[in-house]
Amino acid sequence: xxxxxxxxxxxxxxxxxxxxxxxxxxxxxxxxxxxxxxxxxxxxxxxxxxxxxxxxxxxxxxxxxxxxxxxxxxxxxxxxxxxxxxxxxxxxxxxxxxxxxxxxxxxxxxxxxxxxxxxxxxxxxxxxxxxxxxxxxxxxxxxxxxxxxxxxxxxxxxxxxxxxxxxxxxxxxxxxxxxxxxxxxxxxxxxxxxxxxxxxxxxxxxxxxxxxxxxxxxxxxxxxxxxxxxxxxxxxxxxxxxxxxxxxxxxxxxxxxxxxxxxxxxxxxxxxxxxxxxxxxxxxxxxxxxxxxxxxxxxxxxxxxxxxxxxxxxx
Numbered sequence: 627x628x629x630x631x632x633x634x635x636x637x638x639x640x641x642x643x644x645x646x647x648x649x650x651x652x653x654x655x656x657x658x659x660x661x662x663x664x665x666x667x668x669x670x671x672x673x674x675x676x677x678x679x680x681x682x683x684x685x686x687x688x689x690x691x692x693x694x695x696x697x698x699x700x701x702x703x704x705x706x707x708x709x710x711x712x713x714x715x716x717x718x719x720x721x722x723x724x725x726x727x728x729x730x731x732x733x734x735x736x737x738x739x740x741x742x743x744x745x746x747x748x749x750x751x752x753x754x755x756x757x758x759x760x761x762x763x764x765x766x767x768x769x770x771x772x773x774x775x776x777x778x779x780x781x782x783x784x785x786x787x788x789x790x791x792x793x794x795x796x797x798x799x800x801x802x803x804x805x806x807x808x809x810x811x812x813x814x815x816x817x818x819x820x821x822x823x824x825x826x827x828x829x830x831x832x833x834x835x836x837x838x839x840x841x842x843x844x845x846x847x848x849x850x851x852x853x854x855x856x857x858x859x860x861x862x863x864x865x866x867x868x869x870x871x872x873x874x875x876x877x878x879x880x881x882x883x884x885x886x887x888x889x890x891x892x893x894x895x896x897x898x899x900x901x902x903x904x905x906x907x908x909x910x911x912x913x914x915x916x917x918x919x920x921x922x923x924x925x926x927x928x929x930x931x932x933x934x935x936x937x938x939x940x941x
Contacts, residue, residue, distance in 0.1 A: 652796055655796060670729060678719070678721025682713065698933070699851070712928070719768075723768065723772075726769060731806050731807060745887050746887060747780070750830075750872050754782055758867060758869050759827070764832060764835075789814045835915065837857065874888045878925060
């Protein structure tokens with residue numbers, strides 16, 4: 627039986643338009659990467675920042691989403707102008723991060739790596755030396771793609787796990803870029819045994835836990851004070867492997883620099899009830915990530931609806 631919503635279920639004109647849209651996005655992405663690598667970094671970052679600002683001005687639905695999600699989290703603790711400034715800065719930061727992501731494959735070692743400092747590396751190193759694997763807990767904050775690349779450049783064996791993109795060409799572009807920069811890539815559709823084996827060999831994997839997705843195993847738990855459908859697959863696999871859970875983020879700083887912040891590992895005492903342990907561990911990891919986001923509110927992607935799935939609906 628063909629699932630509802632697949633491209634082949636759409637009328638022919640809509641399928642053509644969808645294919646045209648995807649080809650336009652793919653072509654635009656390739657063009658953006660090419661242009662970013664043809665000019666000096668300062669020019670690429672400056673222009674990408676202005677493109678981010680233009681997007682904020684020209685996309686009213688995205689502005690509304692950012693305002694709405696900031697209101698859901700902070701209420702009247704932030705004024706309209708404060709929410710507007712945070713959303714605008716988020717778009718500018720996102721554009722600048724994209725420019726660096728586009729340049730990493732060619733210019734990471736010579737240009738970007740010297741601009742990255744690491745705070746709390748001892749926490750990651752201590753967890754890694756335990757030899758049972760490390761799960762780097764992070765989210766869509768700052769330049770999360772750069773974080774994995776930089777930690778791998780320090781001599782750690784790193785993989786990342788993420789959902790396949792809607793366009794196979796874009797997904798291939800992203801995966802090839804990661805591999806060229808020293809990362810191993812796992813898709814959320816890969817067998818959990820592959821990830822479990824990776825961790826049991828004593829290596830590390832980075833996971834984004836700040837999305838509401840019914841495509842992965844999830845549980846409802848508080849996120850920013852509201853029940854949210856939160857991924858738990860990483861907690862299940864990590865507990866089975868005996869891995870360490872280390873919250874971390876790569877934050878954009880002044881002068882085009884970056885600071886990777888690594889927090890002490892999250893620990894719980896096993897109760898023998900796997901489901902209860904998974905819930906407690908995921909909740910602690912979520913809170914640790916939220917603490918970083920609260921301190922750097924203009925670097926988290928407020929466009930994502932963290933509470934899209936109504937509480938009470940089975941994921």
